[in-house]
Amino acid sequence: MNESEVVQPAPRIPLLLEVEFRRNYARRGEKGQLKNISISGAFLEIPDKQLLVPRDKLLITLIVSGRERRIPAHVVWSSNLGCGIKFQPTNNRDVQLVDDLMYFVENSRSSQRQVLDSIFKKVS
Numbered sequence: 001m002n003e004s005e006v007v008q009p010a011p012r013i014p015l016l017l018e019v020e021f022r023r024n025y026a027r028r029g030e031k032g033q034l035k036n037i038s039i040s041g042a043f044l045e046i047p048d049k050q051l052l053v054p055r056d057k058l059l060i061t062l063i064v065s066g067r068e069r070r071i072p073a074h075v076v077w078s079s080n081l082g083c084g085i086k087f088q089p090t091n092n093r094d095v096q097l098v099d100d101l102m103y104f105v106e107n108s109r110s111s112q113r114q115v116l117d118s119i120f121k122k123v124s
Helices: 092-123
Strands: 011-021 030-037 043-047 057-064 067-078 083-088
Touching: 011 043, 043 067, 043 092, 057 083, 057 092, 067 092
Parallel strands: none
Antiparallel strands: 011 030, 011 057, 030 043, 043 083, 057 067, 067 083
16 A cells, blocks of 8 residues: 555544444443544444454444434444444445434534634623
8 A cells, every 4th residue: 555545534523422332243232422423433432341342343323313323333443441433334324324413513513612702702
């Protein structure tokens, strides 16, 4: 691979989102929290006793605006705090939900900034 072929990671957007995930071989789901997200993946924080390892296959349940989707993913790297996951969407609805979630997070931050800017203008 030469320099022009180096793949840059997708930009990450910080967020705090409770999710349920299930290892492909597990019968029950476990709770975690997405700490950042991009169109290609996310950081999944999990209780330290539930260490996931690279190449573990997961099913992540996301709920956005009342829409629930189970998106396949796999673990890329892991630590005692959580893991980096790569989404493996099986259809356009999965991709659209992640995109909608990112849009919602960015818009809510933009709205909060506008409110704070207007407060600061009134105070100064």
